[in-house]
Amino acid sequence: MSPDGTIRTTRVWKRFRSTRSRLLLRDQLAGIAARMGGRPSPGWRWALQDLNIEIAPGESVGLVGSNGSGKSTLLKLLTRVMYPYAGQVELAGRVGALIEVRAGIHGDLSGRDNIYLYGSLLGLGRKGVARRFDEIVAFAELEDAVDRQVKFYSSGMQMRLGFGVAAFLEPDVLLVDEVLAVGDASFQQKCLDRMREVLAQGTTLVLVSHDLAAVEATCARGIWLNNGLIEADGPIRDVMAGYRHAIEERIVLRTASDGPVRLVKAEVTGAEDAHLRTQAPCRITVVMETAETSLARAFVGVTEGPATPVFVMSRDLHLSAGQTAITCLLPRLPLPRGAYYLWVGVQGRESELLAWQPAAELHVAGPLLDEAPPAVVRLAPVHVDAAWEVDKC
Numbered sequence: 001m002s003p004d005g006t007i008r009t010t011r012v013w014k015r016f017r018s019t020r021s022r023l024l025l026r027d028q029l030a031g032i033a034a035r036m037g038g039r040p041s042p043g044w045r046w047a048l049q050d051l052n053i054e055i056a057p058g059e060s061v062g063l064v065g066s067n068g069s070g071k072s073t074l075l076k077l078l079t080r081v082m083y084p085y086a087g088q089v090e091l092a093g094r095v096g097a098l099i100e101v102r103a104g105i106h107g108d109l110s111g112r113d114n115i116y117l118y119g120s121l122l123g124l125g126r127k128g129v130a131r132r133f134d135e136i137v138a139f140a141e142l143e144d145a146v147d148r149q150v151k152f153y154s155s156g157m158q159m160r161l162g163f164g165v166a167a168f169l170e171p172d173v174l175l176v177d178e179v180l181a182v183g184d185a186s187f188q189q190k191c192l193d194r195m196r197e198v199l200a201q202g203t204t205l206v207l208v209s210h211d212l213a214a215v216e217a218t219c220a221r222g223i224w225l226n227n228g229l230i231e232a233d234g235p236i237r238d239v240m241a242g243y244r245h246a247i248e249e250r251i252v253l254r255t256a257s258d259g260p261v262r263l264v265k266a267e268v269t270g271a272e273d274a275h276l277r278t279q280a281p282c283r284i285t286v287v288m289e290t291a292e293t294s295l296a297r298a299f300v301g302v303t304e305g306p307a308t309p310v311f312v313m314s315r316d317l318h319l320s321a322g323q324t325a326i327t328c329l330l331p332r333l334p335l336p337r338g339a340y341y342l343w344v345g346v347q348g349r350e351s352e353l354l355a356w357q358p359a360a361e362l363h364v365a366g367p368l369l370d371e372a373p374p375a376v377v378r379l380a381p382v383h384v385d386a387a388w389e390v391d392k393c
Contacts (some may be wrong), residue, residue, distance in 0.1 A: 002090060002092045003057050003090065003092060003093075003286065004057065004092050004093030004094075005051070005056075005057030005058060005093050005172040005173055005203065005276065006054075006055070006056065006057055006091070006092045006093075006203065006204075006206060007054070007055040007090070007091050007092075007173060007206070008053070008054045008055070008088075008090040008091075009010070009051050009052060009053045009054075009074075009077070009087065009088070009089050009090075010052060010087055010088040010089075010090075011050055011051070011052060011086065011087040011088070012050070012077065012084045012086070012087035012089060013046065013048060013049060013050060013084060013085045013086040013087055013188075014046070014047045014070075014073055014077065014082065014084050014085050014228075015044045015045060015046050015047060015049040015085050016044065016045055016047055017044060018046070018155070018255070019349060025335040027241060031312055033182060040217055045264055045338045046228050047070045047073045047228050047300050048073055048074060048077075048228045049071045049227075049228040049229050050087075050228065050229075051070075051087070051228070051229075052076070053223065053230070053233070055204060055206070055221075055388070056204075057172070057202065057204055057256060058199070058202045058203070059204055059205075059220070059221055060195075060204075060205040060207070060218060060219040060221065061205065061206050061219055061221045061222070061223060062207050062208075062209070062216070062218070062219035062222045062223070062236055062239075063075075063205075063206060063207065063208045063216035063222075063223050063225060064208075064210075064212065064215060064222060064223070064224050064225070064239070064240070064243050065224055065225035065226055065231070065243075066226070068227075069177040069225040069226055069227060069228070070225045070227075070228040071177075071208045071225055072099065072177055072178075072208065075097070075099050075101070075175050075206065075208060076099060077089050078095070078097075078098060078173075078175060078318075079095060079097045079175060081099070081113040091173060092172070093171070093172025093173055094122045094123060094169075094170075094171045094172045094173070095122075095171055095172070095173045095175065096122070096165075096166035096167060096169060096171030096173070096174045096175070097166060097172075097174075097175040097176075098159075098162050098163050098166045098172050098175070098176050098177065099175060099176075099177040099324055102111070105118075105150055105158060105161065105162055106150065107149065107150050107151030108149060108150075108151060109149065109150060110146065110147050110148040110149055110150065111137075111140075111142055111145060111147070111150055111153070111161055112133075112146050112147055114150055114161065114165070115128050115133060115136055115137075115161075115165055118166075118169065118382070119165070119169050122169050122171065122374065124137075124169055127346050128169075129169065132168050132169060132170075133378045134166050136161075136164040136165055136168045136169075137164075139160075139164045139167075139168065139190065139194070140157075140160035140161045140163070141160060141162035141187075142157060142161060144158065145157065147233060151184070155184075156184070156187070160187060162192055163176075163194075167191075167194050167195070167198055168194075170198075170201070170203075171198075171203060172203060172204065172350070173203065173204045173205075173206070174195070174198055174204070174205050174206070175206050176191075176195070176205070176206070176207050176208065176209075177208045177212060178208055178209055178376070183194050188214070192214060192218055193216070195207070195218055196218065199218075205218070205219070207219055212240060212243070212244065212304075213381075215236070215240070216236055216237065219233065219236050220236055221233075221234070221236055221239075221327070222234065222235070222236040222238075222239030222240055222243075223239065224239050224242065229244075230390075231246075231262055231341075241338060241339060244304050244339075245339055248341045248358050248361070259352065259353055259354055259355060260290055260291070260292065260294070260348070260353045260354075261288050261289070261290045261296070261319065261353040261354040262288065262289045262290070262340050262354075263286070263287075263288055263344060263354060263359055264287040264289050264323060265285070265286070265287040266284075266285070266286045266287070266344055266359035266360040267284075267285050267360055268282060268283070268284050268285075268342055268360060268362045269282065269283050269285075270282055270283070271283055271329075272342075275365060276333060276335075276362055276363065276364045276365065277333070277364065277365050277366050278333060278334075278335060278336055278337065278365070278366025278367060278383050279332045279333060279334070279366070279383065279385055280332070280333055281329065281330065281331050281332065281333070281377050282329075282330045282333045283324075283327060283328070283329055283330075284300055284326075284327065284328040284330070284342065285325065285327050286298070286300065286325070286326050286327075286344055286359065287323055287324070287325045287326075288319065288323065288324050288326075288346065288354065289322065289323045289324075290319050290320075290321060290322075290324070290353070291321055292321060293318075293319065293320050293321055294319050294348055294353065295316070295317070295318055295319075295348070295349060296316075296317050296319050296346050296347060296348050296353055297314055297315070297316050297317065297346070297347050298314065298315050298317050298326060298344070298345070298346050299312055299313070299314045299343075299345045299346070299347065299356070300312065300328055300342065300343070300344055301313070301342075301343045302335065302340050302341070302342055302343070302362070303340065303341050303343055303358075304338070304340060304341075304381055309343060310335070310340070310381045310382060311334065311382065313328060315328070317346075319346075319353075332385075333362045333364065334382045334383055334384060335366075335375075335381070335382065335383060336364070336366055336367060336381070336382075336383040337365060337366045337367060338363075338364055339361065339362070339363050339364075340361075340362050340363075341358045341359075341360070341361055341362070342358070342359050342360040342361075342362060343356060343357060343358050343359060344356075344357065344359040345357065366383070367383070
């Protein structure tokens with residue numbers, strides 16, 4: 001028997017109907033008429049395809065991928081909310097799961113009753129739940145509402161209750177889906193801190209989130225799902241780099257350039273050669289073309305994947321008809337080793353002249369932020385030189 005906290009999927013397949021009709025007579029008659037007319041019946045869509053994953057006790061795994069890639073389906077298979085079409089799913093030990101805001105929460109019961117109910121489902125006695133009750137209520141910030149029916153809670157209150165119960169009743173496996181996005185920024189940070197605490201206690205964590213920075217700061221291993229298949233599985237930094245690169249490539253393919261200002265060329269080079277190095281000078285060159293003279297503000301930034309930049313710079317411009325070249329010199333490039341994208345945008349006085357879009361790819365050579373202690377995950381995407389002094393007090 002596998003030790004508590006082990007997760008294993010063996011050749012798992014899961015499918016759904018690509019179109020699900022309503023159980024109405026007119027819909028059924030329309031379907032019969034379509035089949036009699038020779039049109040094909042609705043097919044199936046594979047959400048997971050031949051999935052083989054093994055997660056050891058105490059591992060922290062981040063599941064990433066675009067919408068529809070199979071992340072939430074996999075979590076529902078692990079919690080037995082769904083069952084696979086084929087293959088085997090093994091999960092040893094108690095499971096704390098938060099895969100939907102209302103998952104495991106009964107609206108007609110009070111917050112207090114839900115805590116004890118959830119604990120009994122995990123196999124804990126009433127005394128075991130009582131020992132942790134005050135911690136759960138304080139964490140969820142529900143001291144004044146714990147005896148109120150949950151159906152009168154806001155979505156944020158329900159999520160806080162669900163996460164508090166799932167994380168504080170000492171599960172062997174903690175499964176968390178994107179529901180953390182419901183909470184405010186301060187509570188999201190509390191959740192991340194709590195996940196690190198349960199990891200330190202030996203709990204296995206599987207985290208699904210589109211907040212790539214939070215996943216990278218919490219998990220040591222990453223699994224990237226794409227159309228139900230494993231695109232990458234390995235150290236979190238390597239998986240995230242590949243996923244971010246794929247996001248950028250998709251954005252490049254669909255970015256339109258039919259605005260008043262057209263991007264002609266963009267490049268980033270070292271001050272003396274084409275190579276970019278951490279904390280070394282670099283030169284950013286952007287060439288734009290417009291048919292009309294206008295006053296504008298140009299924005300240049302660097303990202304790791306999504307449109308949110310690691311850093312951004314801006315400059316007021318007087319764009320003349322024809323082509324205009326702008327150059328930005330950085331005396332010290334504040335990026336660690338890795339792959340990045342240069343993004344460019346131009347804003348006029350009253351409208352957007354050039355949509356914020358990726359313009360060039362850049363690769364930086366240099367040290368990693370977490371090179372020395374291999375167990376520490378990266379907490380920031382910038383590299384800052386500093387002088388340290390340590391004195392005994």
